[in-house]
Amino acid sequence: MDMEGRRHLAVTQQQAWDALNDPEVLKACIPGCDRVEATGENQYAVGVAVRIGPVAAxxxxxxxxxxxxxxxSYTITFDGxxxxxxxxxxxxxxxxxPPEEGAGCELAYKVNAQVGGKIAQVGQRLVDGVAKSMAEDFFKRFDDEMQRRHPVAFVADSKLVRDEPTVPRGGVPWWAWAAGVVVVAVIVMLVRR
Incomplete structure (x- = not known):
């Protein structure tokens, strides 16, 4: 599976970087997550409960x-x-x-993932729906956390983009986006196989 995307964030690059290196922030924002623990330099252990149709794991x-x-930037390697x-x-x-215009920053990601096992027998539409729902939930939670931590960034950002409804808005730091994308990609891959 390949996924890629781009999103505007209200917070600065440094604010995004700092927040997304905080395991407690990630744990609170990833749906079904009960564990994000640093296990070494640039290494983390993650635990996530997922339900896709009749399959829960x-x-x-x-x-x-x-x-x-x-x-x-960085590269994330994951396995679950x-x-x-x-x-x-x-x-x-x-x-x-940095964004082309205004404040905040731009996040871009490209994911390549593979899955296998019983959960892959669940229908493609169901898997895609769950992955999309989990991603939206992650980004909403992270937006809320970043808005709580950096309210000034959101006030300034909302004034700049009030008349641009087609531009995705939010204060999700890039590391959180990346972690969310990785978790969603792993789950999607597990379900697709």
Missing amino acids: KFNGRITLSNVQAPN QGGPAGFGKGTADVSLS
Whole structure:
């Protein structure tokens, strides 16, 4: 599976970088997540419970960051195991840059992932729907957390884009987006196989 996207964030690159290196922020924002623990330099253990149609499973995984160019970009390598339900693995390239106009920053990501196991037998539409719902939930939670932490960034950003409804808005830092994309990609891959 390949996914890519771009999103405007209300917070600065440094604010995004800092927040997304906080395991507690990620744990609170990833739907079904009960664990995000640093296990070493640029390494994390993640636990996520997922229900897709009749299949419910608890996935345990590892995320490793490489090619780290703080606060501009990095590569995420991930793998997750859901026992008999399946597995997922892949990479995500994430970059953060100043916006073409206004304040905040731009997040861009490209994910490539593979899955296998029983959960992959669930229908494609159901899997896509759950992945989309989880991603939206993650971004809403992260927007709320960033707005709580950096309210001034959101006030300034909302004034700049009031007349631009087609531009996705939000204060999700790039690291959180990346982690959310990785978790959603792993789950989607596990379900698709």
